[in-house]
Amino acid sequence: MTKTILPYGRHTIDDDDIAAVAAVLKSDALTNGPVTDTFERALADVTGAKEVVVCSSGTSALHLAVLGLGLKPGDQVIVPSLTFLASANCARYVGADVVFADVDPETGLMDPRHLEEALARARPGAAKAAIPVHLNGQCCDMTGLKAVADRHGISLVEDACHALGGTYPGPSNTPVPVGACDNSVAACLSFHPVKTVAMGEGGAVTTNDPKMAAIMRRLRSHGMERTPSDPAYPEYARDTDGSANPWFYEMADIGWNFRSSDIHSALGLSQLKKLNGFVARRAELVARYDGALRALAPQVRPVARVGGMPGWHLYVVLIDFQAVGKSRAKVMRELLAAGVGTQVHYFPVHLQPYYQELYGPQTLAGADAYYARCLSLPLFPAMSDGDVDRVVEALGKIARRPA
Ligand SMILES: *Cc1c(COP(=O)(O)O)cnc(C)c1O
Numbered sequence: 001m002t003k004t005i006l007p008y009g010r011h012t013i014d015d016d017d018i019a020a021v022a023a024v025l026k027s028d029a030l031t032n033g034p035v036t037d038t039f040e041r042a043l044a045d046v047t048g049a050k051e052v053v054v055c056s057s058g059t060s061a062l063h064l065a066v067l068g069l070g071l072k073p074g075d076q077v078i079v080p081s082l083t084f085l086a087s088a089n090c091a092r093y094v095g096a097d098v099v100f101a102d103v104d105p106e107t108g109l110m111d112p113r114h115l116e117e118a119l120a121r122a123r124p125g126a127a128k129a130a131i132p133v134h135l136n137g138q139c140c141d142m143t144g145l146k147a148v149a150d151r152h153g154i155s156l157v158e159d160a161c162h163a164l165g166g167t168y169p170g171p172s173n174t175p176v177p178v179g180a181c182d183n184s185v186a187a188c189l190s191f192h193p194v195k196t197v198a199m200g201e202g203g204a205v206t207t208n209d210p211k212m213a214a215i216m217r218r219l220r221s222h223g224m225e226r227t228p229s230d231p232a233y234p235e236y237a238r239d240t241d242g243s244a245n246p247w248f249y250e251m252a253d254i255g256w257n258f259r260s261s262d263i264h265s266a267l268g269l270s271q272l273k274k275l276n277g278f279v280a281r282r283a284e285l286v287a288r289y290d291g292a293l294r295a296l297a298p299q300v301r302p303v304a305r306v307g308g309m310p311g312w313h314l315y316v317v318l319i320d321f322q323a324v325g326k327s328r329a330k331v332m333r334e335l336l337a338a339g340v341g342t343q344v345h346y347f348p349v350h351l352q353p354y355y356q357e358l359y360g361p362q363t364l365a366g367a368d369a370y371y372a373r374c375l376s377l378p379l380f381p382a383m384s385d386g387d388v389d390r391v392v393e394a395l396g397k398i399a400r401r402p403a
Contacts, residue, residue: 004339005336005339005340005341006339006340006341006378006383006387006390006391007341007378007380008194008314008341008342008343008376008377008378008379009194009313009314009343009376009378009379009380010193010194010380010382011193011194011198011380012198012274012278012380012381012382013198013267014274016270017267017270017271020266020267020269020270021263021266021267021270023266024262024263024265024266025263027262029262030261030262030263031259031261031262032221032259032260032261032262033262034262035262035265035266035269036054036259036260036261036262036265038265038269039054039260039265039266039268039269039272040052040053040054040204042269042272042273043179043189043204043206043272044206046164046165046177046179046272046275047164047177047178047179047180047181047187047206048176048177048179048180049179049180049181049187049206049207049208050207050208050210050213051206051207051208051209051210051212051213052204052205052206052207052213053204053205053207053213053216053217053220054202054203054204054260054265054268055202055203055204055205055220055258055259055260056201056202056203056257056258056259056260057190057192057201057202057203057258058086058161058188058189058190058191058192058195058203059086059089059090059190059203060203060220060256060258061161061188061189061190061203061204061205062086062087062089062090062131062157062159062188063090063093063094063256063258064205064216064219064220064258065090065157065185065186065188065205065216066090066091066093066094066096066129066157067094067215067216067219068185068186068205068207068209068212068213068215068216068219069128069129069155069157069185069186069212071091071094071096071128071129072094072095072096073094073095073096074095074096074126075091075094075096075097075126075127075128075129076091076096076097076098076099076122076123076126076127076128077090077091077096077097077098077099077127077128077129077130077131078098078099078100078101078115078118078119078122078127078129078130078131078154079091079098079099079100079101079130079131079133079349080100080101080102080103080109080110080114080131080132080133080135080367081100081101081102081103081348081349081350081351081364081367082103082108082133082135082346082348082349082366082367082370082371083133083135083159083346083349084161084345084346085349085352086159086161087131087133087159087349088100088131088349088355090131091131096128097126097358097359098355098359099118099119099121099122099127100118100348100349100350100355100359100362100364100367101114101115101117101118101130101364102114102117102118102364102365102366102367103135103364103366103367103370104304104366104370105365105366105367105369105370106303106304106318106370107135107138107303107304107305107306108135108136108303108316108367108370108374109132109133109134109135109138109140109141109306110130110132110133110140110145111140111141111144111145112141112144112145112147112148114366115130115132115145115148115149116148118130119148119152119154127152127154128154128155129154129155129156129157130145130149130154130155130156130157131156131157131158131159132145132156132158132159132184133158133159133161133162134158134159134160134161134162134163134166134178135162135345136162136303136310136312136313136314136315136316136345137162137163137166137196137282137310137311137312137313137314138163138166138303138305138306138308138310139163139166139167139168139178139306139308139310140158141306142156142158142168142176142182142183142184143170143183145183146183146184155184155185156183156184156185157184157185157186157187157188158178158179158181158184158186158187158188159188160178160179160187160188160189161188161189161190161192161195161203162195162311162313162314163178163310163311163313164178164179164189164195164196164197164275164311165178165196165197165275165276165278165279165311166178166279166308166309166310166311166312167308167309168307168308169307169308170182175308175309178311179206180206181206181207181208185207185209185212186205186206186207186209186212187205187206187207188203188204188205189203189204189205189206190202190203191203191204191264191268191271194313195313196275196278196279196282196311196313197268197271197272197275197278198267198268198271199260199264199265199267199268199271200264200267201264202260202264202265202267202268203260218253218255219253219255219256219258220255220256220257220258220259221255221257221258221259222251222255222256222257223251223252223253223254223255224249224250224251224255225249225250225251225252226248226249227244227248228250228252231248231250232250232252236248236250237250277381278381279311279312281381282311282312282313282379282380282381283309283310283312284385285312285315285379285381285383285385285388286310286312286315286379288385288388288389289302289315289377289379289388289391289392290302292388292389292392293317293392293395295392295396296392296395296396296399296400298320299319299320299323299324299399299400300317300318300319300320300395300399301317301318302315302316302317302318303316303317303318303374312379313379314345314376314379315376315377315378315379316345316374316375316376316377317374317375317377317395318370318373318374318375319331319373319374319375319399320373321372321373324399324400326398326399328344328375331375331398331399332375334398335394335395335398338394338397338398339390339394340377340378340390340391340394340395341378342375342376342377342378343375343376344371344374344375344376345374345376346371347371348364348367348368348371350362350364350367377391377395378391
């Protein structure tokens with residue numbers, strides 16, 4: 001009998017998701033259409049943001065956000081090093097430079113002190129924005145980051161790709177939904193299949209700034225505007241009687257094709273209806289892991305906890321591989337042989353050859369220390385309690401300190 005392998009993450013697709021996608025396939029609009037509009041309104045409801053721009057991926061969401069801010073060559077953007085590549089790459093897409101911030105070695109999060117320290121390394125006047133990342137689903141201290149950002153006159157864009165469905169403590173500790181943007185100009189979401197809500201490929205930017213939303217909507221589709229209120233060359237736009245030419249569109253700025261198809265949006269919309277259930281089940285599994293893993297401390301510990309109710313994306317443990325007496329690769333291979341898939345999130349971005357080539361070698365002690373110990377264990381809503389016990393049992397056998 002072949003043992004089924006528990007992956008570190010997996011989408012949960014039901015028959016109603018399939019029916020929602022099939023309905024679009026039978027309709028008139030396959031690309032950006034009415035379903036994408038409905039999905040945007042549903043995301044605005046869930047996050048509390050005024051405007052939502054759905055797009056083709058979390059990466060294009062980050063790209064649209066930096067475009068919406070008007071970042072350009074010569075500008076600098078502060079990005080924590082312990083994240084997925086896209087959090088930093090978005091700055092490079094617009095020719096801006098990245099200043100890598102360190103993170104807390106126990107949570108992996110960029111704290112206000114890390115932002116302050118990175119700003120001290122930026123060129124005077126060049127830093128325009130910072131992109132805090134809500135790693136694993138736990139939120140950064142947005143109030144503290146906002147205070148630092150305001151002092152330095154920079155904008156905050158949240159990389160909330162891990163965190164949809166969670167909340168963080170707002171004024172007088174009232175829970176604020178991730179994506180509300182009460183301390184940021186925008187928040188970016190991903191609907192990659194391992195994230196809490198799946199679209200196949202998809203993403204969104206949430207914002208309370210209608211002007212920024214309008215720019216992002218325009219640049220999402222080539223920079224085209226069909227009926228510009230103030231066309232640059234009215235003689236192209238209008239007929240002799242002043243009415244709009246039916247074929248006309250104007251491109252004032254270069255844009256991209258970052259649209260979401262209605263096929264993908266239908267999956268996102270159907271999945272979003274189950275968000276609360278997904279988040280609740282992930283929280284139950286996290287609580288079970290936390291309890292069972294106490295037996296393996298101190299060599300194996302869950303990442304440290306911050307306030308709020310995380311929309312958990314990953315279940316990450318920090319392992320003292322030296323004390324265990326095995327390399328991480330060996331532990332991963334032995335876990336896989338026991339049917340447990342794991343992954344490492346993330347190799348610090350400042351160590352990537354592309355960035356070392358650009359900015360030279362760098363040491364960020366917190367990011368390096370987190371990376372040296374982190375391992376993501378299986379976490380997805382369809383897991384049973386027994387699956388968690390099986391993972392912890394396997395980990396106990398494999399990563400126990402030699403007697
Ligand atoms: C997944 C992810 C992204 C990119 O999202 P895609 O939809 O895969 O493009 C960006 N940042 C973080 C932190 C992510 O986890």
